[in-house]
Amino acid sequence: MQPGAHAVIDLAGFGQVLDLLRASGYRLIGPVRRDGAIVYDEISSAADLPAGWTEEQGPGTYRLQRRNDGALFGYATAPDSWKRALHPPVLRLWQGRRVNGDLQVADEPDDAGPRAFIGVRACDLHAIAIQDRVFLAGQYADPAYKARSENVFIVAVNCGQAGGTCFCLSMGTGPKATMGFDLALTEIVDGGHRFLVEVGTARGAEILDGVPHRPADGADGEAAAQVVAKAAAQMGRSLDTRDIKDLLYRNLEHPRWQEVAAxxxxxxxxxxxxxxxxxxxxxxxxxxxxxxxxxxxxxxxxFSLEFSYVHGGSIRASAASRYRQWLTHKLATWIDQFGTSGCVGCGRCITWCPVGIDITEEVRAIRETSAAMAGAGKEEHRADA
Amino acid sequence: MARQRRPKVAVWKFASCDGCQLTLLNCEEELLAVAGEVEIAYFLEASRAVVRGPYDLSLVEGSISTPHDAARIQMVRRVSRVLVTIGACATAGGIQALRNFADVEAWRALVYAHPDYVETLATSTPVAAHVAVDFELRGCPINKGQLVEVLTAFLHGRRPAIPTDSVCLECKRRGTVCVMVADGTPCLGPITQAGCGAICPAYQRGCYGCYGPMETPNATALADWWKHLGVPDGDIARALRTFNAWAEPFRTESERREPH
Structure with a gap:
């Protein structure tokens, strides 16, 4: 098989894909049910996946629920992203010892080993591509990230349903995986539980060739397209990205920053x-x-004071300045810095905000009152003159 | 590192349960290293042998709750080059600061057979309300690793690396699923200072706020969300009134939520 080719595997075939990946030396990381959520953790086979579970997500709320089918990937984003696996939350960079007055430095080994990420969604593929640019592009690559990202096999999954805080459609990052995978699956439950598999790379083809599969026919393609179309029609949130960089740059003193800071x-x-x-x-x-x-x-x-601490104090003392920094970096200055938006529309910041602050709602509020603001500013200017 | 002499360290107790100074004895593997680097000059919990002051470093546990202690803390300050308070009693007044919200005379009459034997102040207050404090180490009890970090920083003349941001950051770094979002469990983590390692949420419990308010706590916004989760005002006030009840803004927010 070649990159770009499609085939169909059944439930057993999917299990064999995971088994073959393991036999090929990959540690499997995939979705499991733990502590009231579906999280990414080490798995040993398809039996570990949360079959028949889904979740309901909203601002500041997440609840697991049963599905009325046995779908393996019938949920949206996990609390954690793949960032944890590629950019560890806590990492010792080096250690040094004083020996006879000399400092001896020992580097830390970066040996994550070959890993296969199972069930990476389109938004997260874009997030990985963004972090690749941050950590690997340019003259200085981050060695810790580089070592962890080099040997990863990615099994993507096209979303069959969107979460209540999802807005990948607005950000142009989903719900269908278009790049950055070795294999991409679309799970079709109706009319025989099966997966339409798209081959992304030669090594993806090699794995697929190693398990029983059949050619995809028109009905499979149609069913898979419907799965993704359903997710696209279900987006819980939307974000109008027209002119967003300039919109935010024009509104750095908008009163909304104070309201959200409260x-x-x-x-x-x-x-x-x-x-x-x-x-x-x-x-x-x-x-x-x-x-x-x-x-x-x-x-x-x-959001930590220490983050902007320079001699004498923190630059961003107020909550308003810190929220504005985060949102404007994500949606505006990121574009200047890295050439793309820093937001992939996964909705995690909305779901996992303990008080349900919604980035799409904040942008909407600023957009809706932006014109009025600009007018008010002019009035003020005239009054001053 | 060659030093003229080992710094003299004293450990003082005021109104407290002793748990924080016990943390020093609980250092186990680090204890010998600590004893090698400093001279434990005054530490009644560990030894009756007392070396006269002044002391290079005083670790002070407990709150100021009696006239006698109010005078004694002045003496401790006078004999200490560096004074570090350890634990919620010393940094916030402790659980005993609940008296600050109540009528102490009435309580004294209720609790003691001979209330006239008991000499007490109307309030329990942090050490910093009485004397200048060089560093406050939070917690109920304090964290062993943080205590060793404070001692190490003192020995090397640098600032202790003790974060002042939220418990949430520790929760997320260790990969705990948020108990408030995923379960609706009220949690003080977002307004509480990190340092414990986010223990309670890892066991599906909400944070109890043992480390007191984080650097920029928005207690009103969190309390509003608790209400949205169905927690009555009285329960919100009680949750804010534990080991750090007298620390701002736990104190103000609890007063706002107190049923009248």
């Missing part, structure tokens, strides 16, 4: 769950005797 807890959850937020804080630790030192890197957050 609700914002500055807890940083949105930045932790965002699949593209990449900031870290670096901390040095020493032992009591001062002979041993370690440097640690942790996920940081622009």
């Amino acid at each position: 609700r914002c807890l500055t807890c940083g959850n949105c930045t932790m769950v965002c699949p593209t937020c990449f900031c870290t804080t670096v901390e040095d630790a020493t032992d009591l005797a001062g002979d041993h030192a370690e440097r640690w890197r942790r996920w940081g957050s622009c």
Whole structure:
């Protein structure tokens, strides 16, 4: 089979894909049900997947629910993204020891080994591509990220339903996987539980060739298209991205920033769950005797005061300035910095905000009152003159 | 590192349960290293042997709740080059600061057979309300690793790496599913300072706020969300009134939610 080719596998065939990946040396990371959510964790076979489960997501709320079928991928995004696997939340960068007055530095081994990510959604494929640009493009690649991203086999899944906080359609990142996968599956439950498989790479073809499959016919293609169309029609949220960079740049003093700050807890959850937020804080630790030192890197957050601390204090002392920094970086300055939006429309920041702050709602509020604001500004200017 | 002499460390107790100073004894593997780097000059919980002050570093546990302690803390400050308070009692007044919201005379008459034997202040207050404090280490009890970090930073003359942002960041880094979002369990994590390692949510419990308010806590917004989750005002007030009841803004928000 060639990249771009399609085939159909049944439920048993899907299990064999995972078995073959394992036999080929890949550790499998995929969705499992734990602590009232579907999270990504190490799995050993298709039996570990949350068959027949789905979830309901809304601003600040997530609840697991039973489905009335046995779908393996019948839910939307997990609380965590694949960021955890590629850009670890806590990482020791190096350690050093004082030996006879000299400092001996030991690098940390980066040996995640071959891994297969099972069930990566289109929004998250885009998020991985964005983090690839952040960590790997340019002159200085991040060695920790590079080592972890080099040997990953990606089995993508096209979404068959959208969550209540999803808006990938608005961001042009889904619900169908279009790039960045070795194999992409569309799960078809009706008319015989099966998967339409799209081959993305030569090594994807190699795996698919190793399991029983049949050629895809017109009915399979039609059924798969309907699955994705259903998800596209279900988007829980939308975000109007027209002119968004300039819209936000024009509204840096909009009163809405103060209104959202009254609700914002500055807890940083949105930045932790965002699949593209990449900031870290670096901390040095020493032992009591001062002979041993370690440097640690942790996920940081622009909602922490320490994040913008320079000599004498934090640049962004107010909650309004921190929320504005996060939102405008995500949707506007990211475009200047990396050439794309920093938002993939996965909706995690909405679901996992402890008080349900909704990025799409904040942008809408600013857009709806932007013109009025501009007018008011002119009035003021005339009054001053 | 060659030093002239080991710094003299004193450990003082005020109104408290002793749990925080026990954290020092619980350091186990680090304890010998600590003893090697500093001279434990005054630590009655560990030894009756007392070395006279002044002391390079005083660790102070407990709140100020009696006239005697109000005078004694002045003495501790005078004999200490660096004074670090440890634990919620010393940094916020502790659970005993619940008296600050009540009529102490009435309570005293209710609790003690001979209330006239008991000499107490009307309030339980943090050490920093009485003397200058160089660093406050939060927690009920304090975290062993953070205590060693404070001692290490003191020994090397640097600022302790003690985060002041939210428990949520620790929860997310360790991969815990948010109990408030996924289960509707009221949790103080978003307004509570990190440091414990986000223990309770990892066991499907909401955060109890043992480390007190984080750096920029929005207690009103969180309390509003708790209401939205169905928690009555009285329960919100009680949740905010535990080990850090007297710390702002837990105090103000609990007063706002108190049923009248």
